[in-house]
Amino acid sequence: MESVSYAELSRRLHERLLAQRIPLEATFEVSRRCPLACRHCYNNLPMNDHAARRRELSLDEYRRIFDEIAEAGTLWVLFTGGEIFARRDFLDIYTEAKRRGFLITLFTNGTLLTPRIADYLAEWRPFAIEITLYGYTRETYERLTRVPGSYDRCHQGIRLLLERRLPLKLKTVGTTITRDEIFAMRDFAESLGVPFKFDSMINPRVDCSQSPLEVRLTPEEVVELDLRDPRRMAEWRALNDRYRTAAVAPYVSNTVYDCGGGVGSFAVNPYGEMSICVLSQVDTYDLRHGSFREGWEQFLRRVRMQPRTRPAKCTSCEIRLMCTSCAAVNELENGDKEAAVDFFCRTNHLRAYLLGLDLKPNPLCEYRPGSERYEDIQASVAALRARARELGVDLSFKPRRTLPVLQGHPTAASQTL
C-alpha cells in the first residue's frame, strides 16, 4: 500500500488512463436556477423558473447515473450550476455521490450556504469548494450580480466554511465591472489563507443571448491583467517557453474537438443531457433514455471524432495549446464549431507576441506576419510592452533548457479513440 498526493494521483491516472479513454472526470450542472442574476453568466435562470425545475433530474435518476459512471471509472466529480444549492435536495444528491467514492468539487456562489449545510459538509467533506467573488466592494459585487444583499450573504457563506476548516478556494471573473478590484480580491483571499484564481474568458449564453459579452474585457485588457499578476505571467511564460526550447511536434488537428472532453471527461446538464463539456450545447445524449455506457462509448466517441470539414487557422496553429478557445466556444459564439472566436485568437496572439515568440505567416490567420491585422496587433503589443515596463515586468526570454525535449500534445489521447 502507498500513500500518494492527489496531484500525483491525478498525474498518474491521467497519463495512464486517458489512453484507454476512461471517463475520469464528470461535471454535473445540477440546476441552472440561481438566486443571482450575474451580467456575465452563460446559463443562469431565475430561482422561480418552475418549468426548468420540473425538468431537472430526480434524485433517483442521479443514483442510477452515479452507479453507471462509477462502474465506468469516474473518480473526479464537479457539481456546478446555476447555483448548486438552488436545489433543496442538493445535499441528498451530493451524499449519493460521496457514497460512491467520487472526489467531489463544489462550485457555488456561497449565498445560499447556511450553518446546517456547512455542518453537513464538515461531516461529509468535499475534495474542494470554490466560491466565486463578484467584487471586492459591495457596490461592485452587487452591480454584477444585480441582487441587493448578495454580497453579505456570500461573505457569510465564506465565514461558515472557514469556521469549519473546509477546503475553500476563492476565484473571480475579470469583467468590465470587476477588473479594478481583482487584485483586492486576491489580497482578501490571501488574508484568509485560501487559494485564489481569476479568469476573464466570457462566453455568450447557452440560450444564444450575447448579453454577457457586454461586460467582456478586450483582449488587450485581459493581457494587461496578466502583466499585473506575477504568478499568471510565470505560467504563461512557462507554456510559451515550450515553443522555443522544445522540439514540439507540429500541431495538427483533423478533428473538430481537440480537448480532453470526450476522451477523459464529460458533462451532464440539469436535464440529463450528456455532452463533451458544459459549453457544448448541440451534440447531446439523453441519459434519461439511454445508458451512460452507450452515451460514452458510442455517442460521445462519435462527437469527439467529428472531422473538420474545411481548412481553418486553428488547424495548424503552433500556439494552439496556449489558446483557451475550443469547438464548444466557437459553436456558442459563432454558431459554428470550426469558426474561431476572434476574442480568444487575438488574446492568444497578444500573449505570444508579448513574450517575444516569432510566429510564422499563415494566410488563414489575420494576426500573422503579412496578414491584414498584423500591424494592428503589433501596435497593441507595443503598448503592452510599455505597460510592462511601467509595472517592472521582465519580458525577456530566459532559456531553461539547453536540449530539445520532445513532448506530446494532449491531443495524442484522441488518437486512441
Added chain:
Amino acid sequence: MNTVKKLPCVMRRIADETLLIPIRGQAADLDAIYVLNDTAAFLWSQLDNTGDVATLSALLCEAFEVSPAQAAQDVTDFLTALEKGGIVEFRHAASSAA
C-alpha cells in the same frame, strides 16, 4: 486481543488501480490518498467480515501463502498506516469489553 473498526471509506477500482477513499469525518480531509496493492485490498475487504487482527493475519496467511510471522507483520503495517490516516481505529481488548 486487538480488533479494528473501519471508518466510512469506499474502495474504488479504476482500471488497475485500487484506491481507498474516505468519505466521512476528518479522514476525508487528507492531503493524500491510499493506493492499495493486492494484499492491502484483500485486507480491506476482509475488514467487512472481521475486525480481529489475529483472524486477519490467518486469512492473509491462507490467501497469499505467506508465513504467519510475515502475515502478522503485513497486517500490522497495513493497519498502522490506516490508523495514522484516521481510517481505522484500534480497539484494545480491555476497552472493547467495557
